[in-house]
Amino acid sequence: xxxxxxxxxxxxxxxxxxxxxxxxxxxxxxxxxxxxxxxxxxxxxxxxxxxxxxxxxxxxxxxxxxxxxxxxxxxxxxxxxxxxxxxxxxxxxxxxxxxxxxxxxxxxxxxxxxxxxxxxxxxxxxxxxxxxxxxxxxxxxxxxxxxxxxxxxxxxxxxxxxxxxxxxxxxxxxxxxxxxxxxxxxxxxxxxxxxxxxxxxxxxxxxxxxxxxxxxxxxxxxxxxxxxxxxxxxxxxxxxxxxxxxxxxxxxxxxxxxxxxxxxxxxxxxxxxxxxxxxxxxxxxxxxxxxxxxxxxxxxxxxxxxxxxxxxxxxxxxxxxxxxxxxxxxxxxxxxxxxxxxxxxxxxxxxxxxxxxxxxxxxxxxxxxxxxxxxxxxxxxxxxxxxxxxxxxxxxxxxxxxxxxxxxxxxxxxxxxxxxxxxxxxxxxxxxxxxxxxxxxxxxxxxxxxxxxxxxxxxxxxxxxxxxxxxxxxxxxxxxxxxxxxxxxxxxxxxxxxxxxxxxxxxxxxxxxxxxxxxxxxxxxxxxxxxxxxxxxxxxxxxxxxxxxxxxxxxxxxxxxxxxxxxxxxxxxxxxxxxxxxxxxxxxxxxxxxxxxxxxxxxxxxxxxxxxxxxxxxxxxxxxxxxxxxxxxxxxxxxxxxxxxxxxxxxxxxxxxxxxxxxxxxxxxxxxxxxxxxxxxxxxxxxxxxxxxxxxxxxxxxxxxxxxxxxxxxxxxxxxxxxxxxxxxxxxxxxxxxxxxxxxxxxxxxxxxxxxxxxxxxxxxxxxxxxxxxxxxxxxxxxxxxxxxxxxxxxxxxxxxxxxxxxxxxxxxxxxxxxxxxxxxxxxxxxxxxxxxx
Numbered sequence: 001x002x003x004x005x006x007x008x009x010x011x012x013x014x015x016x017x018x019x020x021x022x023x024x025x026x027x028x029x030x031x032x033x034x035x036x037x038x039x040x041x042x043x044x045x046x047x048x049x050x051x052x053x054x055x056x057x058x059x060x061x062x063x064x065x066x067x068x069x070x071x072x073x074x075x076x077x078x079x080x081x082x083x084x085x086x087x088x089x090x091x092x093x094x095x096x097x098x099x100x101x102x103x104x105x106x107x108x109x110x111x112x113x114x115x116x117x118x119x120x121x122x123x124x125x126x127x128x129x130x131x132x133x134x135x136x137x138x139x140x141x142x143x144x145x146x147x148x149x150x151x152x153x154x155x156x157x158x159x160x161x162x163x164x165x166x167x168x169x170x171x172x173x174x175x176x177x178x179x180x181x182x183x184x185x186x187x188x189x190x191x192x193x194x195x196x197x198x199x200x201x202x203x204x205x206x207x208x209x210x211x212x213x214x215x216x217x218x219x220x221x222x223x224x225x226x227x228x229x230x231x232x233x234x235x236x237x238x239x240x241x242x243x244x245x246x247x248x249x250x251x252x253x254x255x256x257x258x259x260x261x262x263x264x265x266x267x268x269x270x271x272x273x274x275x276x277x278x279x280x281x282x283x284x285x286x287x288x289x290x291x292x293x294x295x296x297x298x299x300x301x302x303x304x305x306x307x308x309x310x311x312x313x314x315x316x317x318x319x320x321x322x323x324x325x326x327x328x329x330x331x332x333x334x335x336x337x338x339x340x341x342x343x344x345x346x347x348x349x350x351x352x353x354x355x356x357x358x359x360x361x362x363x364x365x366x367x368x369x370x371x372x373x374x375x376x377x378x379x380x381x382x383x384x385x386x387x388x389x390x391x392x393x394x395x396x397x398x399x400x401x402x403x404x405x406x407x408x409x410x411x412x413x414x415x416x417x418x419x420x421x422x423x424x425x426x427x428x429x430x431x432x433x434x435x436x437x438x439x440x441x442x443x444x445x446x447x448x449x450x451x452x453x454x455x456x457x458x459x460x461x462x463x464x465x466x467x468x469x470x471x472x473x474x475x476x477x478x479x480x481x482x483x484x485x486x487x488x489x490x491x492x493x494x495x496x497x498x499x500x501x502x503x504x505x506x507x508x509x510x511x512x513x514x515x516x517x518x519x520x521x522x523x524x525x526x527x528x529x530x531x532x533x534x535x536x537x538x539x540x541x542x543x544x545x546x547x548x549x550x551x552x553x554x555x556x557x558x559x560x561x562x563x564x565x566x567x568x569x570x571x572x573x574x575x576x577x578x579x580x581x582x583x584x585x586x587x588x589x590x591x592x593x594x595x596x597x598x599x600x601x602x603x604x605x606x607x608x609x610x611x612x613x614x615x616x617x618x619x620x621x622x623x624x625x626x627x628x629x630x631x632x633x634x635x636x637x638x639x640x641x642x643x644x645x646x647x648x649x650x651x652x653x654x655x656x657x658x659x660x661x662x663x664x665x666x667x668x669x670x671x672x673x674x675x676x677x678x679x680x681x682x683x684x685x686x687x688x689x690x691x692x693x694x695x696x697x698x699x700x701x702x703x704x705x706x707x708x709x710x711x712x713x714x715x716x717x718x719x720x721x722x723x724x725x726x727x728x729x730x731x732x733x734x735x736x737x738x739x740x741x742x743x744x745x746x747x748x749x750x751x752x753x754x755x756x757x758x759x760x761x762x763x764x765x766x767x768x769x770x771x772x773x774x775x776x777x778x779x780x781x782x783x784x785x786x787x788x789x790x791x792x793x794x795x796x797x798x799x800x801x802x803x804x805x806x807x808x809x810x811x812x813x814x815x816x817x818x819x820x821x822x823x824x825x826x827x828x829x830x831x832x833x834x835x836x837x838x
Contacts, residue, residue, distance in 0.1 A: 006036055006050045007101065009058070010122040012073035013040065013047050013065065028064045032056050058104040058120060066698050074104055074118040077126045081138050082155060084110045085214055085269075086227055089138075096136045100124060109454055113155065115140075156270055162207035163266035169199050170259030177256075193245040196255030200238060208234060208262045224410040230265060232417075233441035234258050237774060240434045252431065260775035261442060269785075290360050290382070294325035297369070316370045324361045327374035329354065335366025413444040413758075420762040432763075435774060439761035443777040444754060451785055452746030455792035460739025462796055468722040469732045476702045476718030480733055481740035482683050483702060486631055487674060489688040490642035490652060493706055494726070495618040497689065499529050501537035502599050505590045506612040513541065515612040519604050520546035522562035522569040526554060530602060533616050534571075555579070559602070570605040577603050577610075584610050598651030600644065625656050627726040634733055636685075639677075641670045641696070670696035687729055704729060727802045735800055742795045746788045753784045 013025060025047055029038035034055020040047040049061060062072045084093060090108040093115055097106045102123025107116040117129050126142060133140035173196060180189035204212070211234070214227030241253045295302045297315040307325045310316060315331065318324050324337070336348035339361045348364040351357055357370055359382075417440040424433040457478075461471045471477045488494050504512040520538035523531035524546050538546050549569075552562035559572015561580065570580050577584050582605040591601040594615035602614040628638050640661040642649050649663035662673055670686075674696050677684050686700035697703030697718075704719045706726065721728045757780060759765070761772045772780070 007053050008050045011047045014071040062104045075121040077117050079115045079140050081140050083138050159266050159270040163263045166203050166207045166259040166263035169203050170256040173256040197245050200255045200258045203259050229441045233438040236434055236438050257775040264779045291323050291325040310372050314372045318363050319367045320365050324357050324359055326359050326372040328370040328372040330368050331371045332369035333367045335368050336364045338362040338364050436763045438774045439772050439777040442774055443757050443761040451788050452750050453743050455789045456742040459792045459796035464735050469728050470720040473718035477736055479701045480736040483685045485637040485682045486685045487639045492689040494624045495620050499533040499616045499618045501533055502617040503615040507586050510611040515604050518564050518569045519571045521549050521564040522560050522571050530616055568607055586610055587613050595647030623727050628656050630730040641665050667695055671699040674699045
């Protein structure tokens with residue numbers, strides 16, 4: 001090790017709470033090759049790693065930490081790279097940035113000109129990332145919200161203008177040609193060669209410059225692709241025609257093909273861009289929902305300010321017909337607010353003092369004074385928009401495979417074009433050889449192959465976002481299509497997560513009111529959910545809070561002992577009763593009866609004698625049974641995991657018709673169960689609340705977090721359900737499968753197109769009179785890309801519905817059509833699932 005300078009990096013770790021956690025993280029880090037030192041401090045939540053330069057990437061470190069149920073705090077930045085125009089550029093950008101210290105994940109997308117970078121804020125910053133991109137030859141700038149939309153619009157205008165200029169140059173060439181050949185104007189014929197040489201040199205260096213620059217950059221980095229193919233095709237035609245103009249060789253002039261080729265490709269890209277914007281409108285639409293101005297109370301005056309100037313604690317005034325500019329709580333007023341952007345529910349919700357309101361919601365009637373909590377840039381709608389932007393820039397595994405194929409495509413095409421040139425040089429001469437080889441270059445551009453996956457995945461993510469399903473990891477979204485089992489956490493996921501007292505059973509002359517009053521006083525200082533349920537039940541009955549205990553002692557995992565009004569009170573489970581030597585035989589039968597009905601039972605003893613049982617039940621969500629049924633119709637197995645007792649778990653599983661469940665499982669144990677299922681070959685989806693289920697969400701192939709809009713966080717899971725409606729779990733599966741099937745169809749079209757037309761371009765059917773000139777090859781290539789994006793655009797317009805949604809239609813015919821559509825999708829997905837299992 002002498003002479004080697006180690007690289008040290010500090011990381012902030014999520015979920016590391018104890019010494020065992022620290023040791024687990026350290027062990028995972030030390031298992032990586034090249035890592036010399038690793039330490040993790042659960043107190044500060046940080047880890048320090050020392051490794052040999054070039055031996056390990058941060059992405060490997062993050063993967064190792066996630067594999068043991070923890071995660072790394074990573075900052076995120078969206079960067080706009082206008083000059084990134086192909087999958088070859090994507091590879092260069094990703095490889096360049098992943099070599100940087102502190103960069104963990106990079107998702108480059110040439111379809112929307114953005115790069116999402118997840119980095120360690122302790123080791124690097126966005127400015128350094130921008131500088132690395134500039135050194136690699138790319139223009140780069142931070143991109144957020146409206147500025148990104150404006151930049152895309154400007155790029156579209158340039159594409160259209162350059163395309164029209166190129167085609168116009170060719171049209172003028174054809175006019176001069178017609179004047180010479182049809183009208184006998186000799187001057188036109190004399191000007192024609194020099195017009196072609198000068199004007200199309202300008203076209204190559206003007207509108208066509210992006211291809212030449214892209215070709216140079218990709219060849220320099222060893223990743224040639226579409227730009228290189230277009231450049232080779234147009235340059236070969238130009239220099240052949242130039243040689244003929246200068247009488248170096250004898251042959252026809254093909255200058256006009258250059259303008260048509262470049263024009264067709266650029267206008268094709270323009271149309272692609274317009275179609276692609278239709279597949280990824282979610283971020284732009286969300287940005288439009290948030291007002292740019294807000295009225296703030298300054299003393300007794302209303303002052304209109306930019307929404308970015310609103311600070312936490314400011315009082316914001318919103319009236320009927322206006323959108324709420326910031327997240328906050330109502331302090332005065334009453335209104336009905338349309339929150340459909342978050343909940344999907346079209347019926348406005350009443351808001352009064354104390355209620356939460358979210359930026360982007362519309363005040364349908366009334367007025368509100370709102371105390372701002374989250375301001376511009378950090379509101380729920382801002383965070384949702386960032387999630388969608390990040391997911392659309394990500395890459396599926398199938399796309400990475402297509403990218404690798406595209407990476408090899410250039411060399412294969414180069415071989416085919418070389419063989420074509422050599423063969424036709426002997427069969428038809430130099431002119432024919434160059435035209436055939438140029439046609440091969442142009443028809444072989446892997447544009448459609450590069451667009452097949454990102455346009456469809458972007459469309460699918462947008463469809464999911466409109467349905468209240470946020471995808472932050474497109475790789476997990478792809479895996480969801482192949483899922484075989486869905487594992488649910490119970491408390492707060494399958495159930496409402498709000499335990500309530502179902503009954504108070506008294507014995508030996510005690511009254512239910514007396515038991516509830518003393519138990520509530522004993523539990524008054526406890527924050528345990530069961531304790532809060534007892535206190536809430538007492539407050540409902542008495543109309544006031546319980547009395548303070550004289551003293552109280554909590555026994556973690558068992559219960560509480562307290563003295564209330566001179567009486568000793570013990571509240572808790574069997575363990576604490578045994579500890580205080582309370583004989584609870586008279587209570588056991590009552591407890592067992594309630595446990596069989598899905599309730600958690602709490603024993604109460606007064607002055608050392610058994611007094612009664614409090615049954616507390618967490619009700620299943622209303623849509624839970626329907627969700628389980630739909631998942632099974634889609635061919636998926638369903639399993640439930642819970643830390644509750646066997647009796648409670650059995651009752652809930654029976655009520656929801658879930659055959660397989662595990663009870664008494666710790667958060668770490670849930671992750672172990674998922675690991676066992678994966679070893680058996682299952683693709684596992686874990687659905688949890690994103691709080692206690694972090695290890696299992698991280699361990700699963702797909703982690704789905706059920707959350708309210710206010711809880712949306714990039715750390716919550718691979719997929720986040722904005723509104724806690726479990727029916728969105730099977731809906732996400734349906735959307736994922738439809739997206740994946742669209743991608744496969746796109747790839748099939750792209751491959752078949754190339755396989756079919758490359759032989760035609762090479763002149764294999766010239767004997768039958770079937771050939772393909774370079775400009776027609778370029779037009780066909782552009783058409784294939786438009787076709788692929790159009791298929792994805794059709795997916796983006798799809799409006800999937802939750803089961804039962806057809807019940808809301810007033811029109812009987814529309815209701816039946818919606819019902820038939822849902823049943824048809826269910827049948828199709830079930831058949832597909834059965835085919836996969838075979």
